[in-house]
Amino acid sequence: MLAHINVTKLFPAAYKAVMAVEEATKDAADVAGIDPLTVDLVKLRASQINGCAFCLRMHTQDALANGETTERLALVAAWWESQYFTPVEQAALTIAEQITRIGDLHTLPAPTVDVESILDEKQIAALTWVAITINTWNRVAISSHYPVAP
Template identity: 55%
Template structure:
């Protein structure tokens, strides 16, 4: 268990810089032509892998507000076994999982999804930034013990 210290309250400057990074990452995703729903799916999937309840709740609500369905959210933890997700979403989720599970990338076989055949280089860069950003947000929320209550 992490020490019970809220790093945001103790050092707000890095948090404010991270908020600015988040705005830049969102702008890059929009510029690359990625939909709000795809971006939220990436954030949710990264948060699922990291076990971040705070980000899961926040971005599930954002995805629903953007028009995402309960069916797709229900199968997101096993997205590769379903036919709910577009080729672009599958490529983005594959890439987000590779970034999040980076420790496995040196020994894992190539993914079944052809990320470079589906996403443009600009989209690959934008999804990579989203995954990097959200791995950071998950770590901020989990280590600071952000409250998650109904």
């Protein structure tokens, strides 16, 4: 286990660079016409897979503030088992899982969602950046042991 060192405080320039990527990713999602709730779902799913309590709490609160329901939030971890998510959301969640589990792609069964028939290139690229960015934030928060208390 890594030491309890907050990497963001020790190297604030790196933190600011990740924040700049976050802003560029948000802009890309906006330009690609990705619904903010879909972005929230991608961030939640990656954070679930990575076990990032800090990001789970933050993005659950964001999703609720953006109008998401608690019923759908409860099903994100098993989205493919439900009929709650639109084809676009299913494609976005597929991207989130593929990027988050990139090292395991050859051993895990992939959901049967034809992403390219649902999303255009810009949408796929934007959602890929969302998944890459939240995975970065998950790693920052987990390795820095960000506190998560009620």
